[in-house]
Amino acid sequence: MPEKAPWITYRPELKVLDCTIRDGGLINNHLFTDEQVKAVYETCIAAGIDYMEVGYKNSARLFPKSDFGAWRHCDEEDLNRLFGDHDAEKTGLKLVAMADAEKSDWKTKVVPRSESVLDMIRVAFYAHQVSEAVEMIHHFNDLGYETMANLMAVSNITETEIDTVLENIAPTPAGTMVIVDSFGHLYREQVDRLYKKYTSAMEGTGKEIGIHAHNNMQLAFANTIEAIILGANRVDATMMGMGRGAGNCPMEILLGFLRNPKFSLRPVIQLLQDHIIPLREKVEWGPLVPYNITGQSNLHPQHAIKFRSSDHKDDFVKFYDEIKSEI
Amino acid sequence: MPEKAPWITYRPELKVLDCTIRDGGLINNHLFTDEQVKAVYETCIAAGIDYMEVGYKNSARLFPKSDFGAWRHCDEEDLNRLFGDHDAEKTGLKLVAMADAEKSDWKTKVVPRSESVLDMIRVAFYAHQVSEAVEMIHHFNDLGYETMANLMAVSNITETEIDTVLENIAPTPAGTMVIVDSFGHLYREQVDRLYKKYTSAMEGTGKEIGIHAHNNMQLAFANTIEAIILGANRVDATMMGMGRGAGNCPMEILLGFLRNPKFSLRPVIQLLQDHIIPLREKVEWGPLVPYNITGQSNLHPQHAIKFRSSDHKDDFVKFYDEIKSEI
Numbered sequence: 211m212p213e214k215a216p217w218i219t220y221r222p223e224l225k226v227l228d229c230t231i232r233d234g235g236l237i238n239n240h241l242f243t244d245e246q247v248k249a250v251y252e253t254c255i256a257a258g259i260d261y262m263e264v265g266y267k268n269s270a271r272l273f274p275k276s277d278f279g280a281w282r283h284c285d286e287e288d289l290n291r292l293f294g295d296h297d298a299e300k301t302g303l304k305l306v307a308m309a310d311a312e313k314s315d316w317k318t319k320v321v322p323r324s325e326s327v328l329d330m331i332r333v334a335f336y337a338h339q340v341s342e343a344v345e346m347i348h349h350f351n352d353l354g355y356e357t358m359a360n361l362m363a364v365s366n367i368t369e370t371e372i373d374t375v376l377e378n379i380a381p382t383p384a385g386t387m388v389i390v391d392s393f394g395h396l397y398r399e400q401v402d403r404l405y406k407k408y409t410s411a412m413e414g415t416g417k418e419i420g421i422h423a424h425n426n427m428q429l430a431f432a433n434t435i436e437a438i439i440l441g442a443n444r445v446d447a448t449m450m451g452m453g454r455g456a457g458n459c460p461m462e463i464l465l466g467f468l469r470n471p472k473f474s475l476r477p478v479i480q481l482l483q484d485h486i487i488p489l490r491e492k493v494e495w496g497p498l499v500p501y502n503i504t505g506q507s508n509l510h511p512q513h514a515i516k517f518r519s520s521d522h523k524d525d526f527v528k529f530y531d532e533i534k535s536e537i
Numbered sequence: 538m539p540e541k542a543p544w545i546t547y548r549p550e551l552k553v554l555d556c557t558i559r560d561g562g563l564i565n566n567h568l569f570t571d572e573q574v575k576a577v578y579e580t581c582i583a584a585g586i587d588y589m590e591v592g593y594k595n596s597a598r599l600f601p602k603s604d605f606g607a608w609r610h611c612d613e614e615d616l617n618r619l620f621g622d623h624d625a626e627k628t629g630l631k632l633v634a635m636a637d638a639e640k641s642d643w644k645t646k647v648v649p650r651s652e653s654v655l656d657m658i659r660v661a662f663y664a665h666q667v668s669e670a671v672e673m674i675h676h677f678n679d680l681g682y683e684t685m686a687n688l689m690a691v692s693n694i695t696e697t698e699i700d701t702v703l704e705n706i707a708p709t710p711a712g713t714m715v716i717v718d719s720f721g722h723l724y725r726e727q728v729d730r731l732y733k734k735y736t737s738a739m740e741g742t743g744k745e746i747g748i749h750a751h752n753n754m755q756l757a758f759a760n761t762i763e764a765i766i767l768g769a770n771r772v773d774a775t776m777m778g779m780g781r782g783a784g785n786c787p788m789e790i791l792l793g794f795l796r797n798p799k800f801s802l803r804p805v806i807q808l809l810q811d812h813i814i815p816l817r818e819k820v821e822w823g824p825l826v827p828y829n830i831t832g833q834s835n836l837h838p839q840h841a842i843k844f845r846s847s848d849h850k851d852d853f854v855k856f857y858d859e860i861k862s863e864i
Contacts (some may be wrong), residue, residue, distance in 0.1 A: 217724050397544050397762060397794065398725075427754075427790050432759030435724060449817035462753050462826060467724065479853050482826060487851075499789060499809060506793035524814075527804050 216439070220469040224445045228461060229422075230486075231281050232263040232308055233453035237493045240265060240279035244292060247281065249485045250449060251293070255301045256477035257465060261330065263306040264289070269315045277278040282327075286321055286520035293327040302472075304329035308360070309346060311339035316346050323354030324340045328354035333384070336363060337371045340378050345399065351383040358420060358444070360387040364404060365395040365508050372404075376411035386418040387411075389437065393424025393504035394456050398436045405440045420444030423459050425451055425497045426505025435467060450486040456501035457512030494518060499526045503533055543766070547796040550770045552587035555788060557813075558598035558608050559590040560780035564820045565604035567592060572617060574608065582628045583804035584792060588657065590633040591616070595634055596642045611655075613648055620654045629799075631656035635687070636673060638666035642664060643673050649858045650681030656675030660711070663690060663697045668670060669703050680708040685713040685747060685771070691731060691776045692722040692835055699731075704737035712739075713745040713771045716764065721753025721832035724818075725763045747771030750786050752778055752824045753832025757786040763821050776805065777813040783828035821845060826853045829843070830860055 228438045229268035230250050231242060247264065254262040265281030280288040284307040285391045288405060298304050305328050309316050322331065331350040336344035340361075359379045379387055396404070401421075408419050421444070423430035434445050445462045453455035462482060465475045469491050490496075500514035503526075517529050539640045548742065557577050558569060581589045592608030606614040611634040611699045625631050632655050636643050658677040662670035667688075681767065686706045690698060706714055716731050728748075734745050745832070748764035748771070761772050766809045778784035788830040789809060792802045817823075827841035830853075845854050 217726050257790060275624050307595050322705075398759065399542075399544050399766065425755075427793070428755050428758050428787065431755050432725065439726065460755070460829075463824075463829055463833075466754070466829060476854065476857055479826060483851070483853050497790075499806060502790055503786075505808075506790075518758075524810070527803065530803055530806050 211355040217467075218469055221443065222470065224438065224468070224470065225444055226461075226464065226468070226473070227263060227306065227444065227446045228254050228260035228448065229263040229446050230448040230452050230461075232265050233448055233458055235265060235279065235281050236454035236496075237452070237477045239277060239420050239497055240281040240335075242279055242281060245487045246485055247292060247490070249481055251303075253449070253477045253481040255303050257304060257461075257474050258472040259461075261304045261306050263308060264293070265307055267307045267309040267316065267331065268313045269319075269337045271315075272313055275492075284391075286326060289327050293527050298329055304356075306330040306332060308332045308334050308418065309350075310415065311335035311342040313345065314346075315320050316349060320350065320353060328355065330358065332358040332360055333499050334360040334362055334390075337361065337375050340375045340435035344378055344382055347379075347382045347384045352362060357382075357384045358388055359384040360388045362390050362421065363392040363510070364390055364460075365400070368409075371480065372407065373411070378410065379419075380411055380415050384417065386420045388420035388422050388444065388446075389442075390422045391424055391433065393508055393510060394430070394501065395508040396423075396433055397429070397431060401433045401436045402440065406439055409441070420446065422446040424453070424456055424505070424511070425458060425460075426501045426511065430457070431463045432469075434459040434464060438479075450482050450490065452486060452489070452495055455495065456497045456505065456514055457495040465513075500529050503530055507533055507537055509533065509537065544794075545796055548770065549797065550745075551765065551795070551797065552586035553788075553791065553795070553800070554590060554633065554747075554773045555581050555586050555775065556590040556773050557775040557779050557788075559592050560775055560785055561822070562592060562606065562608050563727055564779070564822055565606075567608040569606055569608060573812055573816070574619060576808055576814065577631075580703065580776070580804045580808040582630050584788075584801050585797075585799040586630060586788075588631045589634050590635060590659065591620070592634055593641075594615055594634045594636040594643065594646060594658065594703060595640045596646075598642075599640055608762060610644075612651060616654050623654045623793060625656055632685075633657040633659060635659045635661050636677075637670040638662035638673065641673075643676060647677065647680060649733065653683065657685065659685040659687055659715075661687040661689055661717075664694045664702050666731045667702045671705055671709055674706075674709045674711045684709075684711045685715055686711040687715045687717050687749065689717045690719055692720050692721040692727070693854040694821075696734075699734065700738070703735060705737055705835035705840060707742050707744075713742065713747045715747035715749050715771065715773075717749045718751055718760065720835055721751035721757070721828065722835045723750075723760055724756070725760060728760045728800070729767065732764055732769065736768070745770045747773065749773040750840070751780070751832070752787075753783040753828045753838065755824050757784070758790045758794075761786040761791060777809050777817065779816070779822055781840055782822065783824045784830065827856050830857055833862055834864055836860065836864065
């Protein structure tokens with residue numbers, strides 16, 4: 211046992227990424243008002259947050275503009291409209307977009323970093339898409355961007371598949387390899403094993419390890435600090451945990467844990483009160499019982515999301531029986 | 538790193554205690570209907586839960602019967618009225634009451650175990666009350682009861698005080714020493730340190746270690762499984778986390794984690810749907826922002842409870858400023 215108290219000191223290398231608009235937009239088809247997005251942006255700056263992920267660089271062919279808001283596509287004109295005068299140096303905040311393998315027109319829709327307000331592109335992919343992910347990382351790196359590699363749904367693939375993905379990502383210029391618990395299924399022993407596997411595979415590459423947790427079993431914050439304890443220096447959180455299904459690691463709890471005096475909790479609480487709690491009254495997220503069940507069962511939250519939009523949405527026993535009979 | 542997967546096997550020694558009525562009664566002055574208490578009881582049996590804590594053995598002088606429900610006092614006539622035909626052997630469920638140091642008429646109000654439906658009395662105390670707690674444990678043991686020692690608010694006292702309490706509890710007949718995070722302030726590294734301290738102090742006594750977590754920082758379940766991983770064999774949970782302030786470790790999430798096939802999750806989900814969710818619409822608990830703040834600040838949840846009954850209950854920034862200026 212260490213006799214020190216690392217939970218009251220800090221590592222300056224640890225950087226926080228806010229993905230409220232990106233992950234939260236999966237609940238409302240990214241139909242945020244400019245005012246909402248701007249409020250999150252101003253809060254990130256005031257709170258000392260390092261990165262803000264403003265949305266997806268996804269294809270308008272798959273996500274028509276008639277149905278989805280601007281932050282599903284992050285077109286340069288929308289980025290410039292809202293963040294045209296953004297200064298990463300002055301604010302300490304870097305802007306980020308996520309590009310999904312197979313869902314993104316990444317060869318044509320991303321301009322060089324020197325022409326964009328974005329500083330980083332995160333590449334999200336399932337294990338079987340790793341070859342496209344590697345191409346995407348190289349492409350974005352060639353355009354001058356920082357990159358992160360987000361292997362999704364890691365709880366649902368074999369260790370051999372994980373190893374193969376890591377071997378393929380290791381030689382890329384991605385700055386960070388992220389442990390992504392899309393299903394909210396991981397317990398802390400599993401986070402430990404994955405952290406050791408990821409660090410061992412990335413050894414000598416200079417890559418950081420990141421964590422993106424979901425809150426199906428009220429473990430998003432716990433798994434995030436577990437990864438931090440182990441050494442992860444890139445952590446994702448969202449305001450009030452806003453995000454698909456059970457949501458994410460809540461920023462207000464994470465910042466209350468971090469001891470770097472550059473972080474400030476008060477602006478986040480102000481944002482919750484002014485913008486996020488009113489939003490929560492219109493769209494649903496959080497560790498409700500159906501999300502507990504999909505998390506425990508290692509299933510995509512989509513099962514529970516569909517159920518929560520049905521006319522028997524409060525019949526949790528029915529949902530439990532359906533899941534148990536189907537799997 | 539262990540190469541095994543202990544999270545998919547189980548220890549038969551691990552026993553679960555439901556304290557929904559006892560801890561939840563702190564929100565509603567124990568004004569439960571008989572139907573509600575009976576529903577929790579039936580659910581505990583159906584779910585394979587080992588202990589149900591039905592309330593406090595507290596004094597009617599301090600908690601007048603005009604203001605508080607039967608389960609604040611657990612008089613024998615109420616116990617017999619509701620649980621008169623209880624059979625611990627047949628149901629696998631033992632009934633428990635909690636007695637607080639200084640709040641309980643413990644010398645006069647507890648009948649011998651052979652005359653009661655109760656099988657265990659838990660003694661709750663603050664560090665400075667340890668001498669009374671030791672007397673209480675001996676007294677209840679002499680009456681034939683199993684006992685547990687619950688040192689409350691452990692995050693708020695010095696290591697020297699903890700050590701002294703443990704030295705005093707070690708020679709008593711208490712079967713379990715419980716790590717009680719009353720303020721919901723502990724992170725996992727602190728749970729680890731306390732677990733090692735408690736086990737080391739209890740070495741050779743045959744005592745089990747228990748965990749009673751609060752959910753201020755959405756860590757109640759995480760800290761509970763952390764203690765389980767380390768070896769704790771007595772764990773507390775409540776239905777939907779019902780309990781004072783931020784609430785407790787949610788039973789539905791805990792049972793989804795435990796792999797002993799004797800446990801059954803479905804009856805718990807049925808109870809939530811039929812009784813606990815309707816109750817939640819009338820009384821409040823859960824990891825709301827004011828409870829995040831008291832947990833992070835190592836303060837008694839009472840600050841946030843008072844705030845949530847004020848007319849500015851949704852002004853979280855005001856609460857944050859008050860707390861930061863007061864401490």
